[in-house]
Structure formats: structure tokens, C-alpha cells
Amino acid sequence: VVEPSTVTAVVNTGDDVVLHGLHVSPDLDTVTYTLAGAVNPETGWGLAGESWGVMDALSRFNAPAGSAAAMTWFRLGDRDLATHLYRTQRLQEGAPLSKVTSEITAAWNVAVRVLPMTDDPVETRVTVAGEGEIGFQDYFVARRHSVPVEEVRFAGSVTARPAPGVLDGIATAAVAVVCPSNPIVSIAPIRAVPGLEVALVARRNDTVAVSPIVAGEALKGPAARLMEELGYEASAVGVARLYAPIAATLVVDEADRDLAPAVEREGVRCVVAPTIMSDPEAAAALARTVLESAGPAEP
């Protein structure tokens, strides 16, 4: 739909985690592998045709109680591990994450400019009812996001700075797109980096969001449940309320056509279109819809 080299993707790093000493950036890697055409199509993360020699061997160990040393619930495939080894070494050599990410995307021949939201450490922390605060991967992977959440915060975000290129990318983009991702744990951490929200607000008229909630449910993941637990309606209307400050336009799925008036009452132009990216053609059609939809909401 557009020349990849003209696209900048600003990606959440609040899910980043150090496992076995390795710096893992799940969202950056998923974006990179997806753009490289190498992602595992069945899981939506990791690499297609992956092997699991390291994880299988790790199962030999019996770590003491409380240790994560023999942890295999966070599955790191062999080829994926190479990315983590590379990233970890470069970070320890002092390279910022944005530089390392550009090296990794270059190795995968990805033309889209993939930027972490920040080079500074930001950590998504989730307060689980009856359990207290835990790390994001503990919540998302170990507990399969099936526990009640009371609060989400982004530790470190107060002092984080946008990575090089992020503010310029937003300021100079023809259209800014808030992709159909989790508003609470994937988009909110980006908005929480100081300067990012202001930059997005300044481009509100050129910003188009796509609702990740279709007919009251997320296509995958805990977006709907999290929105409800944190006081938002789990619907396109709830999404509109969350994104109204930064996006003049919200694309909602045809299944939510009836919600369009309620979405517009949130001060957001509502565009109804097929939003489920079931194949590349559907994804391309959605991309065209999004790009054509940009513009100020009617008063």
C-alpha cells in the first residue's frame, strides 16, 4: 500500500524483560519478524520453522523454589535466541536499543524503520487482585492473562526519553496510525513516555486509530478484559474514549456499525470498515481505509 521505507513503526518496549541474562524485546521482535515475513503464523510471535534445542535442554534443570533459572514457560526458540544474544551483547557494549534494533531489522532485510518508543528502561507492571504487583510477562505469559487486574503502571516512564527519531517521525508523518493493539498494555506505555502524548495530540487530525475491540471482544489477548477491569467499556466506544485525545478518527469493524453514533459522541469521527486482517489482501484494504480516513473530525 505504501513504500515500506517511508513507514516508521514506534513500538512498545514496556514488555521487555531480562530472562537468563538476555534482553528480550517481545514487541520489537514480533514486529520485526512479521515485517520480515518470518513470524510463526500460528502463534503470531516467534519464528516460523523454529527449533527448540535450548529450551528442551533447559528442562533438565531443577531450579530451587523461587528461582527462574529453569523457567521454560517463556519459550525462547533457538533462532529467536540468536536475536536475544545479539541484542544483549550490543546493549552491554553500550549501544542504545534503537541502534541495536536498526541492526536487527537490517539483518532481517526489513525496510520499515522500526523504533523502540524509548532507549531507556520502562517496565510494564501489573497489579493482580489478591497477589500484588508482578512483571508483565509474569502476567501475560506465566498467568496467561487470566487473572483479575487492578492497576497497570509503566515503571521508569517518568524519566524515559523518546528514542531518536520517534518525535520527528510523529511530527513529520503524513498520517499517524494507532494500530489495533492493546490500548492498555501496548499503546498506553508508548503514550506514557514523556513527550509522546503531546506529539500525538499535536497530530490528532492526522491520526487514525483502529479499534482492537470487535463486537465487544479482542481478537486475541486480554484487551477487552483489561479495559473492563480498569473502568472502560470493552467496546469500540470504550476505545474511542481512550483514544479521543490523540486520534480524530477511529476505524471500527463492520460488526460494530451500530456503535458509530456512540463513537462519534466521544468526539471522534467513526469509519466503519472490515478490520479483521485475515490475509494480506484484507490487511492491505484496511491500510488503504486508514490512510484515506485521516483528517479532522467534524464538529
Added chain:
Amino acid sequence: VVEPSTVTAVVNTGDDVVLHGLHVSPDLDTVTYTLAGAVNPETGWGLAGESWGVMDALSRFNAPAGSAAAMTWFRLGDRDLATHLYRTQRLQEGAPLSKVTSEITAAWNVAVRVLPMTDDPVETRVTVAGEGEIGFQDYFVARRHSVPVEEVRFAGSVTARPAPGVLDGIATAAVAVVCPSNPIVSIAPIRAVPGLEVALVARRNDTVAVSPIVAGEALKGPAARLMEELGYEASAVGVARLYAPIAATLVVDEADRDLAPAVEREGVRCVVAPTIMSDPEAAAALARTVLESAGPAEP
């Protein structure tokens, strides 16, 4: 020859290195894998039947000049990497290396008690003529130990403490054995840990060393070349001079039978026996010889 659970192996950690953020302990792992019967018999290190998915994938990356991020000269097999992931996580959780090592050997069903010489960081550093000081793996693996060495030192050894069990193990052993290893870069770092040399000297009459030099050459590795470069004769006599302070007895190979008088002039009883461990029977015979040889040198 003896019940494995009665044996304590004190192992050099001066070769330990952090690669890609992972704590690699080459000597501990070689001892563990060998005792587990899992070592690669062709290389003498790493695991038999190893797979290389991670290293192969790492070759995708082109690290900038000066970076070790895409370094594949230090080959880390997939199953071996699981050991490094486990060790790194446990060390980051605060477990001392000796504790982690006991967990790893337990996972491999190794009954011999394998102890690192110290839980503290000690780093073997090698000064190469015309190049300056480099790390041990840079010397040993990257340069294949085929460069002239001017000096070897063990950074951190001044403040290192023997790992728990090491001094007791030496003090209470029926026989202490200095295995046929490299006197300069495998045995000397152990001797350099404060308290170790004194403990060995105290057991001199019960300590038997086996010469790693046979007919003027090391069976493998740079022992002969290093001894010469650092001013020792590359022979069983040179070995006797190096070990005279700690071992009353030196076992030399039958090929060096003629050197026995010169060895004894170093104040060391010389035992001549087959020392090449070409198969388990030969190794067992050497072990028996060593155990039977212990005792004070004649004046």
C-alpha cells in the same frame, strides 16, 4: 578406581567469560560433561550430538566493527547454551557459582563433587607480544593460542577467596592430584587464589602431579609453548620445577623415562608410567598409579 562421591574436583574459573550476557565457565562445563559421559569425544569440550541452531542463526547478523555481538568463533551449542542460561539466571539471582555448579552437576547426575576454585571473579589475562593484554578466550579460541605470550596474570586473584569446600577438600583428601592440565593457565590460576597454595604445600607429601608434557610436547593445547615462553623448560623437568612446591611426586610418561634423574634433582620423586589416557582402561590404570604413588619424596 574410587567411588565418585568421594572425589572432589577443584576447577579453574579463570577462563570464565561473559558472552552475549551469558556466564560461560568452560572448564567447569568440560569437567561436568566429561564426568557425565556427555562430552563431545572429538573435541574434548562441548556436548556429544550437539545442535547449532542458535549459532547458525547468529551468523545472520553483521555487528559493527569492534563489537562481539555477532561473534561465532566461540561456538556455543544449543544444549550447552541451556547450561549457560541456567547458570546466568542463578548468578543474577544471587546464588554463588559453587552452588550453581552443584545444581548443574546434579542435573547431569554427576556424583563427583565439582567445585570452582573460587566464587569470586578471577580473569586470566594474557599479554601477547606486539598486541598487549587480551582476555583468555581471545587468546585461546580466537587466536588459537598460536601467538607469542609474554605474560599471564590472574586479575582479581588477590582478593578472591577459595570457594566453600575447597580448603577442606584439600586438607582432608587422602591424596591430592594435580591432573595433567596446563600448568600455566589451568593450574596456576587455582594456585593463585589466596590460601590455595598454602593448603597444597601443607599436603605436599600426599600430592601427586601428572606431567602434561610428554616427550617435550603437550598432548593438546599450548602448555609446552607457554612454558617455554615464560622461561620454563618444556619437559617433565620443567613441570617438576613448577610443581615442586606443592607435589612430592610427579608421574611422567614412559617416553620421558630418561628424564627421571633430572626430575628427582628438582626434589620430586619421579614415577614413570603410561600417562596417555587413550581409553577408560588406560585412564583407570593411571589413576591407580597416581593413588599408589602418594607419599613423601625421599631426601
